[in-house]
Amino acid sequence: MNLVLEKVQPNSALGKTASVDLFDASGMLLLQKGQLITEGIKVRLKKREVYILHNQRNVSFSEAQKVKTFPKDVYIKLVGSLWSIYHDAKLVKPEQIQKTVILVETILEELQTQKFYLDFNVIRLDMEKFKQHDYSTFVHVVNVALLTALTGIWMGYKENSLKYLTLGALLHDLGKLQIPREILNKPGSLTDEEFKIIRKHTFLGEKMLKNSRLSSSVLAMVREHHERWNGKGYPLGLYGKSIHINAQIVAVADVYEALTADRPYRKGLPPYHALEMIISWSGIDFNPKVVQAFRESLILYPENAIVTLNTGEVGVVVAVPTQMPTRPLVRILFDSNGRFLNRETYVDLLQELTRFIGRIEFKEDG
Incomplete structure (x- = not known):
């Protein structure tokens, strides 16, 4: 896991397009690369601490908790x-x-x-x-x-x-x-x-x-x-x-x-x-x-929770970023066509920003 948020001072020139993806401190996307900077966006960015994704240091992950x-x-x-x-x-x-x-x-x-x-x-x-x-x-x-x-x-x-x-x-x-x-x-x-x-x-x-x-x-x-x-x-x-x-x-x-x-x-x-x-x-x-x-x-993703991504893929959450808990690491069990995957396949939602969890199902053991 080598992605981290690094604080920056955004150059939010009105009428220009963003040169990189910009995030808030939680990892939520504020402005997508190539998006036009309007007056409203410029005002919002000035009110927030703004970050870019950097891949020089490790992000801290914790295992999904048994609850x-x-x-x-x-x-x-x-x-x-x-x-x-x-x-x-x-x-x-x-x-x-x-x-x-x-x-x-x-x-x-x-x-x-x-x-x-x-x-x-x-x-x-x-x-x-x-x-x-x-x-x-x-x-x-x-x-x-x-x-x-x-x-x-x-x-x-x-x-x-x-x-x-x-x-x-x-x-x-x-x-x-x-x-x-x-x-x-x-x-x-x-x-x-x-x-x-x-x-x-x-x-x-x-x-x-x-x-x-x-x-x-x-x-x-x-x-x-x-x-x-x-x-x-x-x-x-x-x-x-x-x-x-x-x-x-x-x-x-x-x-x-x-x-x-x-x-x-x-x-x-x-x-x-x-x-x-x-x-x-x-x-x-x-x-x-x-x-x-x-x-x-909050515990968003407990151990053994089954998640369905917006792509239709189904998997289990195996680790949760401590600073960005809404973007966990998911092991994919079934592809978007419902086929079981024999090989271990993982999706890091910190990197795959167009993917997100659409549904969670949780049944505790016993």
Whole structure:
């Protein structure tokens, strides 16, 4: 493995074409060789650290990790319990918070004892189990809480701080229970007026918790999880470090979960694609340090995962670049015509930039 990203100062002359491929720090292609440099591209490049691929030093790879899927019975219990506590809540009472803390402890007990593969289209519960209820908000917040807790663990949060972080993640979208269901579940684009109504859920959630005696950090997560690093979020237009760090963490998890979730009008994105989008918004929408921790806490390609490339080739991930986990080394088992390959054949997605993983299938042993 002899490819590495080397930082450069791009000569982004307007109206010229790029002389080399340009990448961001994660290995995501920003500008392809030969592409015309427009005004918009020039502005974006000035905002980013830009790299070229160099082949003088070694890239660090790690083996795909042996993991399990998150226990489905625990997952279903978390969603069902959260629904039973809050589905008809108007003002949250301290006893409801106490019940939620028990769910927090369940999440942390699981995540701190075992590494899990969190592909939510694998562990998402059977729709029929809750068909009489509108549980989508509760599925979302449980998924976000799992991702948030993982990030907090990776960032070195201590026990109490981690509990508050996870609790805030479970409560971050509570205000959506006050939003009309027909707007929340609308299968198409929202009107400007509907979007204004949706935006109220941050303050509505904070209002629901006013009698709960919660810490300021939890309330900040409820109020600020749609604020953005560049100041273009809502409801207050906060920017940078003026946004509570816990709200910065849950914001990344919230967007990632939304990208990977199926919607009535679209399929969820594959995890690697969603992560690439999150990385591309680092330093713009999100704190780069939080994005880095989020990226490193995720296991995108577990051991024994079967992947299908956009070319139709099928293989297994054997190694993952530590700095560019969305571009792993894949051993090809079947070619694009479905023929089994007797000889060992590998594709390094760091080099083969026109190839990418289109689908992941993971079944744990046993």
